[in-house]
Amino acid sequence: AQSVTQLGSHVSVSEGALVLLRCNYSSSVPPYLFWYVQYPNQGLQLLLKYTSAATLVKGINGFEAEFKKSETSFHLTKPSAHMSDAAEYFCAVSEGNQFYFGTGTSLTVIP
């Protein structure tokens, strides 16, 4: 079975600083990869997804992620954090007809 690892359950950054949220997956065959964001008391919202078209994927709200097959990673970045980015972020993998989510990373943005 696939596993999705998000290193760091809590990440704090200063406003304007780089955001880096890490995600590694276990499959040897590149699956479909997703990043979702969850704001308090809300459902998940798609930030971006990797579909094998391009290794650097741009998403909403200035986020992007790079697929690195050799590292089985799909880290999420944003050049400059904004207060509104404070939320829970989930990396997810779709393989076959199964869906796997990481445990989530809570992002705090310090003013």
Place this chain on the structure above:
Amino acid sequence: DSGVTQTPKHLITATGQRVTLRCSPRSGDLSVYWYQQSLDQGLQFLIQYYNGEERAKGNILERFSAQQFPDLHSELNLSSLELGDSALYFCASSVGVAGVETQYFGPGTRLLVL
């Protein structure tokens, strides 16, 4: 607003009871997914339906069942409830069945089993 609706928003019940959670997908979406989010297990995929037919099963307990009706809304039935079933249950929908599909999540139903 994702366009996916879930009712009720909150549900409090007792152990041993049975509850039904309801989900209406976005207009035009044929796939419905159910997820359970709890503090100890994280976000887990339970089951997927496509156009009324079961498409995929994840970590769904035998005490849980789901169905998708002709109008495409879906219900998740949880029976013989245990304390550990307390969680946030999400429904999501997508247009098709492919793994690459974007899933649109509802706001969830928070279940508390006492």
